[in-house]
Amino acid sequence: MSAWWTYAPGDLLLFSERTYYRMFELHNAALWPAQVVALALALAVALLMASGWGHRVRAVGAVIAACWLFVAWTFLLGRYAAINWVAPWFAALFIVEAALFAAVAVAGRPGALGGRWGPAQVVVFAAAVLAQPAAGLLAGRPWRQAEIFGLAPDPTAIATLGLLAVAPRGSRWLLLPLPVLWCAVSGATLWTMGAPDAWLAPTAAAFAMVAPPLLRGRTAGV
Amino acid sequence: MTQPFLLRRRDFVRLLGAGGAASLFPGAPRAAGPLVRALPSSEESLPLVGLGSWITFNVGDDPAARNDCARVMEAFFAAGGRMIDSSPMYGSSQSVIGYGLSKLGMREAVFSADKVWTGSGRRGPTQIEESRRQWGVPRFDLLQVHNLLAWEEHLPILFGMKAEGRLRHVGITTSEGRRHGEFVRIMESQPLDFIQVTYNPLDREVERRILPLAAERGIGVIVNRPFRQGALTRTLEGEPLPGWAADIGCRTWAQAILKFIIAHPAVTCAIPATTRVDHARENMAAAIDPLPDAKLRRRMASDIEKRA
Ligand SMILES: NC(=O)c1ccc[n+]([C@@H]2O[C@H](COP(=O)([O-])OP(=O)(O)OC[C@H]3O[C@@H](n4cnc5c(N)ncnc54)[C@H](OP(=O)(O)O)[C@@H]3O)[C@@H](O)[C@H]2O)c1
Numbered sequence: 001m002s003a004w005w006t007y008a009p010g011d012l013l014l015f016s017e018r019t020y021y022r023m024f025e026l027h028n029a030a031l032w033p034a035q036v037v038a039l040a041l042a043l044a045v046a047l048l049m050a051s052g053w054g055h056r057v058r059a060v061g062a063v064i065a066a067c068w069l070f071v072a073w074t075f076l077l078g079r080y081a082a083i084n085w086v087a088p089w090f091a092a093l094f095i096v097e098a099a100l101f102a103a104v105a106v107a108g109r110p111g112a113l114g115g116r117w118g119p120a121q122v123v124v125f126a127a128a129v130l131a132q133p134a135a136g137l138l139a140g141r142p143w144r145q146a147e148i149f150g151l152a153p154d155p156t157a158i159a160t161l162g163l164l165a166v167a168p169r170g171s172r173w174l175l176l177p178l179p180v181l182w183c184a185v186s187g188a189t190l191w192t193m194g195a196p197d198a199w200l201a202p203t204a205a206a207f208a209m210v211a212p213p214l215l216r217g218r219t220a221g222v
Numbered sequence: 223m224t225q226p227f228l229l230r231r232r233d234f235v236r237l238l239g240a241g242g243a244a245s246l247f248p249g250a251p252r253a254a255g256p257l258v259r260a261l262p263s264s265e266e267s268l269p270l271v272g273l274g275s276w277i278t279f280n281v282g283d284d285p286a287a288r289n290d291c292a293r294v295m296e297a298f299f300a301a302g303g304r305m306i307d308s309s310p311m312y313g314s315s316q317s318v319i320g321y322g323l324s325k326l327g328m329r330e331a332v333f334s335a336d337k338v339w340t341g342s343g344r345r346g347p348t349q350i351e352e353s354r355r356q357w358g359v360p361r362f363d364l365l366q367v368h369n370l371l372a373w374e375e376h377l378p379i380l381f382g383m384k385a386e387g388r389l390r391h392v393g394i395t396t397s398e399g400r401r402h403g404e405f406v407r408i409m410e411s412q413p414l415d416f417i418q419v420t421y422n423p424l425d426r427e428v429e430r431r432i433l434p435l436a437a438e439r440g441i442g443v444i445v446n447r448p449f450r451q452g453a454l455t456r457t458l459e460g461e462p463l464p465g466w467a468a469d470i471g472c473r474t475w476a477q478a479i480l481k482f483i484i485a486h487p488a489v490t491c492a493i494p495a496t497t498r499v500d501h502a503r504e505n506m507a508a509a510i511d512p513l514p515d516a517k518l519r520r521r522m523a524s525d526i527e528k529r530a
Contacts (some may be wrong), residue, residue: 010451014313016278016497021282082282083313 009094013192015163023079024145030043031074031151034198038150043066049163051115055110061105067150068098076150081145087179094153097160097178098173104171112165121166127161129155131204135197139211157182161208167217172212180205224472227404238280246469256509262389262440267358268485270509272305273293273502274446274495282312290497292322297329297499303504307418307444307493308357309368310349311335316356322360334359335416335444337395343375346450349382361461364416366393370401370408377412391415397446399427409435411474418444421489422454423482423526427476433488445483449494454479464525475526476501480508482522485515 014152028035048056072094080087104112117125132155133146149155164179165170181200183205190198256295258267273295276466281287295306308315316336336353338346354362365380367373372395392414396405409417409432417436419428425447436443449455458475472478478493483492496507516523 014277014311015282016277019281019284019287022287025280026284078281083280085311086312 008189009192013189014085017193018119018196019083020189021085021141021145023075024147025142026107026145027075027079027151028144028148034151038067038148039129042125042149045080045132045163046117046122046125049113050122052116054110055108056104057110058108060113060163061108062099064163065098067156068101068160070150071153071156072098082190090182092152093178093182096173100175100178106173111168113163114169117166123185124165125159125162128204131158131200132153133194135200139196153182154186157186158201159203161204165208165212169210176208180209228233240406254510256506257377257511257513258408259484261391261415261442261490262437263442268302268442268491269302269506270489270491271332271480271506272307272335272444272491272493274310274493275306275308275315275319276495277451278497279308279315279318281318282314282473288318288321289319292325293499294496295319295322295328296326297324297502299331299508302330302504302509303502303506305310305333305335305363305444305491305493307335307446308353309339310353311337311339311368316353318519320332320356320358328361329357332359333363335364335366336362336391337366337368338376338380339371342373343372343379345374346372346379357360359389361388364391364393365389368395370394370396370404373408381413391418391442393442393444395419395444395446401424402427402432406431406435409439409441414441416438416442416444416490418446420447421445421446421483421486421492422450423451423477423523424454424530426523429486433486435490443488445489445492446490448479448483449476454526454530457525458508461529466514466518466521466525470514470518471510472508474504476504477508478522480505480518481513484509485513486520494516 008165045060045063048060053059070089075085075089076094080090129149131150132152133143136146137143147155149159160179161176161183164176165177183201187198187200187202187205191199230416242258253395256269256271258269278294279291281291281394306319308319309463310316323332334357336350338350340346340349350362365383367376367380375393377392380389380392384392393414394408395418396402399420405417405419408414414525417432418431421428421433421443424446433443433472435441455476461475463475463478467473467478470478470481472481480494481491483489483512494501496502496505
């Protein structure tokens with residue numbers, strides 16, 4: 001956009017909070033019962049990572065890639081693009097992230113997503129999956145508008161951050177930037193909209209960037 | 223300069239047929255239409271209050287919300303409104319307006335004010351055609367270069383369209399005081415029909431140069447952000463109305479703000495946006511006599527400044 005410096009963040013917000021959250025309501029209604037499948041997939045990711053199965057990186061990588069692709073296709077292009085002309089670019093980011101996870105899945109390097117998960121990692125991932133819907137309910141939004149992992153962008157990004165908490169440095173450099181970028185974008189959008197839970201995604205991103213390296217010493221042997 | 227405006231009979235009849243405006247809104251003020259002001263550059267007159275669509279009409283594919291917007295448009299037309307303003311920048315607003323116009327059968331009655339908003343002159347005509355398709359109108363009544371973006375490239379194309387009869391009026395827009403210097407230079411050098419600027423009791427910079435220049439050059443003035451995107455009406459909410467409000471027939475602060483704006487002789491039309499039927503009616507009801515004179519306008523501005 002030319003003369004972009006003359007625009008304040010509020011000038012770029014194209015829609016109201018009401019319209020934004022109604023999108024999730026319509027999305028949920030249109031996809032039901034995909035929510036059950038999505039949460040079952042999240043559970044499968046946790047179980048696979050906690051199992052010692054040799055092909056868990058392939059399976060988990062494929063699930064996460066599918067989720068990013070599904071969100072790009074059905075939500076960012078299928079819904080968000082109608083009210084936000086930047087959404088196709090967001091979809092492109094999501095497709096790139098899907099491709100990166102697909103590449104990790106195809107390569108299938110056993111340690112690519114970190115070692116076998118203990119209870120602590122399962123809890124971190126579960127919290128990441130459930131954080132967004134919980135925040136929505138606490139913010140007073142109806143459960144019909146819940147943003148669900150695998151169907152909506154924020155919980156998908158935050159859960160991916162949770163997944164990557166104990167991944168080795170190489171994988172984190174590859175897979176972390178786009179979820180972090182999305183969390184920043186989404187946080188800015190929600191903050192401009194005045195949503196009370198605008199802090200959640202950026203905090204998750206900051207935590208995902210800072211905490212694992214600090215804790216690395218303690219989890220190195222896992 | 224002002225005279226009562228009435229919807230053309232066939233348009234009003236169509237409106238009743240489309241949505242039963244009179245029965246849906248029994249309290250709607252219909253007796254006399256809103257005050258109008260003649261466009262300096264043509265024979266036409268426009269009601270002093272129009273309708274914006276930034277954010278409020280960008281509701282995407284949500285069927286319930288699209289119908290809510292159509293009801294706002296219905297109330298607006300039923301009260302004698304004509305100008306609706308939009309832009310390709312406003313997400314789905316154009317298609318939502320198109321939906322409302324088609325539902326209400328008001329494609330001919332509306333004064334369609336849209337914008338061209340792309341950094342490339344070459345892409346302008348394609349964007350304009352796509353916008354026209356979304357509105358579902360045969361041609362635009364007004365196309366404005368949005369926020370002066372690539373105006374050097376777009377204006378010759380718009381003037382060309384006007385010469386060919388594919389467009390009725392040409393304009394430029396800005397808001398919140400952006401690029402006023404350049405804006406003035408364009409006003410001085412181009413044969414514009416309209417400008418669009420921000421003006422309200424708190425944002426009055428345009429009074430110094432832009433409004434007098436518009437009057438001098440016969441350029442119509444559309445006023446955006448009359449309520450500072452709702453911040454001003456929210457600030458004044460709960461404050462009792464001063465005594466002068468009743469003297470000029472204002473029941474609310476929103477009406478007082480609109481009357482302040484449209485009473486400026488250079489202003490053609492203020493375009494508040496709303497998601498609410500009652501607000502659409504309230505805003506249209508500001509376009510009735512009496513309007514404040516210059517002395518009262520100064521007092522209104524100072525009273526509002528004190529409270530904001
Ligand atoms: N550069 C440009 O070209 C440019 C820039 C800005 C704006 N514009 C145009 O100008 C239009 C108006 O500006 P805007 O939408 O930014 O802001 P605005 O019209 O000043 O304010 C809109 C807000 O005012 C509230 N409102 C409307 N009527 C009300 C009433 N009677 N009482 C209390 N609140 C009321 C609405 O809330 P409710 O929904 O609750 O009524 C809405 O949130 C835009 O929609 C757009 O078409 C153009």
